[in-house]
Amino acid sequence: MKILVCISDVPDTTTKIKFAGNKELDKAGIQWIINPWDELSLTRAIELKEAHPDKIENITVINVGTTASEPTIRKALAMGADNAIRVDSEPKEAYFVAAQLAEVIKSKQFDIVFTGLDSADYNGSTVGGMLAELLDMTSVSAVSGINIEDGKVIVSREIDGGTQKLDVQTPFIAVVQKGIAIDPRIPAMRGIMMARTKPLEVVAPANIDNLTEIVEYEMPQPKGKCRKFTEENVNELVDVLHKEAKLI
Amino acid sequence: MSASQYKHPDYYLVDELLTEEHKIIRDSVRDWVNREVKPIIEEANQKHQAPMHLMKMMGEIGVFGPFIPQEYGGAGLDYISYGLIMQELERGDSAVRSTASVQTSLVMYPIYAFGSEEQKKKYLPKLAKADLIGCFGLTEPNHGSDPGSMKTNFVDKGDHFLLNGSKMWITNSTIADIAIVWAKDEEGIVRGLIVEKGMPGFTAPETHGKWSLRASVTGELVFDDVKVPKENLMPKTKGLKSPLMCLNSARYGIAWGVIGAACECYDTALRYSLERKQFDRFIGSFQLQQKKLAEMITEITKAQLLAWRLGVLKNEGKETAFHVSMAKRNNVKMALDIARESRQVLGAMGITSDFPIMRHMMNLESVITYEGTHDVHLLITGHDITGIPAYK
Ligand SMILES: Cc1cc2nc3c(=O)[nH]c(=O)nc-3n(C[C@H](O)[C@H](O)[C@H](O)COP(=O)(O)OP(=O)(O)OC[C@H]3O[C@@H](n4cnc5c(N)ncnc54)[C@H](O)[C@@H]3O)c2cc1C
Numbered sequence: 001m002k003i004l005v006c007i008s009d010v011p012d013t014t015t016k017i018k019f020a021g022n023k024e025l026d027k028a029g030i031q032w033i034i035n036p037w038d039e040l041s042l043t044r045a046i047e048l049k050e051a052h053p054d055k056i057e058n059i060t061v062i063n064v065g066t067t068a069s070e071p072t073i074r075k076a077l078a079m080g081a082d083n084a085i086r087v088d089s090e091p092k093e094a095y096f097v098a099a100q101l102a103e104v105i106k107s108k109q110f111d112i113v114f115t116g117l118d119s120a121d122y123n124g125s126t127v128g129g130m131l132a133e134l135l136d137m138t139s140v141s142a143v144s145g146i147n148i149e150d151g152k153v154i155v156s157r158e159i160d161g162g163t164q165k166l167d168v169q170t171p172f173i174a175v176v177q178k179g180i181a182i183d184p185r186i187p188a189m190r191g192i193m194m195a196r197t198k199p200l201e202v203v204a205p206a207n208i209d210n211l212t213e214i215v216e217y218e219m220p221q222p223k224g225k226c227r228k229f230t231e232e233n234v235n236e237l238v239d240v241l242h243k244e245a246k247l248i
Numbered sequence: 249m250s251a252s253q254y255k256h257p258d259y260y261l262v263d264e265l266l267t268e269e270h271k272i273i274r275d276s277v278r279d280w281v282n283r284e285v286k287p288i289i290e291e292a293n294q295k296h297q298a299p300m301h302l303m304k305m306m307g308e309i310g311v312f313g314p315f316i317p318q319e320y321g322g323a324g325l326d327y328i329s330y331g332l333i334m335q336e337l338e339r340g341d342s343a344v345r346s347t348a349s350v351q352t353s354l355v356m357y358p359i360y361a362f363g364s365e366e367q368k369k370k371y372l373p374k375l376a377k378a379d380l381i382g383c384f385g386l387t388e389p390n391h392g393s394d395p396g397s398m399k400t401n402f403v404d405k406g407d408h409f410l411l412n413g414s415k416m417w418i419t420n421s422t423i424a425d426i427a428i429v430w431a432k433d434e435e436g437i438v439r440g441l442i443v444e445k446g447m448p449g450f451t452a453p454e455t456h457g458k459w460s461l462r463a464s465v466t467g468e469l470v471f472d473d474v475k476v477p478k479e480n481l482m483p484k485t486k487g488l489k490s491p492l493m494c495l496n497s498a499r500y501g502i503a504w505g506v507i508g509a510a511c512e513c514y515d516t517a518l519r520y521s522l523e524r525k526q527f528d529r530f531i532g533s534f535q536l537q538q539k540k541l542a543e544m545i546t547e548i549t550k551a552q553l554l555a556w557r558l559g560v561l562k563n564e565g566k567e568t569a570f571h572v573s574m575a576k577r578n579n580v581k582m583a584l585d586i587a588r589e590s591r592q593v594l595g596a597m598g599i600t601s602d603f604p605i606m607r608h609m610m611n612l613e614s615v616i617t618y619e620g621t622h623d624v625h626l627l628i629t630g631h632d633i634t635g636i637p638a639y640k
Contacts, residue, residue, distance in 0.1 A: 071268040078272055183283065187276045189310030189323035189333070192269060 003045045004110040007038040009069035010121040037116025043181040046080040064091045077195035078187035089205035098130035103206040111170040117177040128175035138172040144179030252282040259549045277336035285340035290601040292463040307378025313356040321373030328559035331504030339508030342611035343464035353498035355382030362484040383424035385415035385469045400431040411474040421452040421467035440485035449474040460614040503575035506583035509608045514544045517590035551579045570632040577625035584612040
């Protein structure tokens, strides 16, 4: 079996987001990381390969991005992916990314394709679903576990009040969420060294239009000052809640 | 991905001097320390117990022998990588870094540099994976700064060597499977022997009651007519220069390592100063506290640049023992001073194990003494610039 893990390159989740104007993210000083769901998917893929070396022959990671995302790709290779593909283009919106991924997946065969439930930058939650549609492939959403049991791929999903287990025919797309792996795999020093020579194929983007455009970003309003009311001026509090905050 | 609050100080954008690979290495070890060391280290330190379960993990992540070639189980990385690994481990705790220093520079390095091909094949891959733990015996009860006067010796008995003597202050002595022991031959020349646990006459009692490096074991090595097979002599060791070359490699790692401890203390103090209020103001708004913090970041920045430059020189094969002495001495003192100053910024909180500072401060008292004392390194620089050795 061949596994493909789609990885996006996102700002570290502790980044204080700033914008340059109201349409562009200010990228200065941002630390870029593998999208957390993707990092966990890759971890699970590596665990599966370690547990079933006879079943899983290869793990590929793919990213739609510019050269700026290569450190993230190298980290994925250091973690244990065998090879990487980068579609050389700025990932502006979900359809564009899904369509680029679909082009590559069409030309190469993969048995399991992992995408994250969402990416930590824009939280769009659409690439996985779009990809399944574009490829007319089976997809399972909100996957929180994946195992190989008696030669079958068993996928678990959290549902209301319990867990659903599915026996899924390959090829399929697993849109993963929490639970897929406990902690992300930390690259070992040997792995980092070996990543130097692992293949990173750069492919030209297909001719695909963006279907959406960012019109504007708006920062949340700064929090107002904290005002204290004592027991004696409860009436004033009621007044403020009614007239200023318009909550009552 | 780390949920730690730690923000690594990089005032002079030293990160730009690192390669992408260096950064992956640094961040990986940082993540590992956040995940495995930080949650357990205060308790290990309080209980004076070495966290033995970390050994295997360190072997797996590959922090033992990172610059040793892959064919012998290392990762074949450069010296800046080694430095960054030490920096991140010591941000966790100097005891953890000490274990990695000993295993890498004082056990794997001598076997790699002075050992026979059989010795390299037999020991290095297992040491890299922590299937074997090693220690390094140079210091003796009566010979610390002056190891050349050591009394430990061995005589040739035809089919084996007979080893007698004792070593003191040996990191990991009680838990080690093998000891790299420096002893004089019949001609009084210092040679290196690989002594294995369980050889009759070899014991390793623990030194109790340390107030420093409490999360690491320190002890003695006692040799009472120990029969050491002849193939356990490292053939290329000759004279005091051999153990000094090992120390040089370990000191290099320390020059980087202590930056980690200093950064952790500074980062803790800076954050505290912007959270703690007295007289209705953040304590970080008082000039005296700002002076402390500003001086700390200045010293950290200087130490980072010193370590980076030393790393470049080492990668190019141009570094000397004198260069290493200067960086070890400067950086350890810098870290110890920062630990002391940042402890004061935290007031009473600074003495508790809720914060890492006091632990680092106590650890650094060992670091400023071992691998050549602060005084002796100054004399080494003095020797280099005047040509006159003042320590003899
Ligand atoms: C926790 C810990 C772990 C250690 N681990 C190891 C280990 O794994 N292996 C190992 O072999 N050793 C180890 N050591 C020993 C360490 O290397 C020695 O403690 C160190 O070399 C100093 O020797 P000493 O303690 O005998 O001090 P001394 O040499 O007695 O020095 C005492 C004081 O005199 C000063 N002094 C000495 N000579 C001179 C001089 N010529 N001029 C001016 N001042 C001088 C020193 O600077 C120091 O201040 C460890 C020590 C500690 C504390």
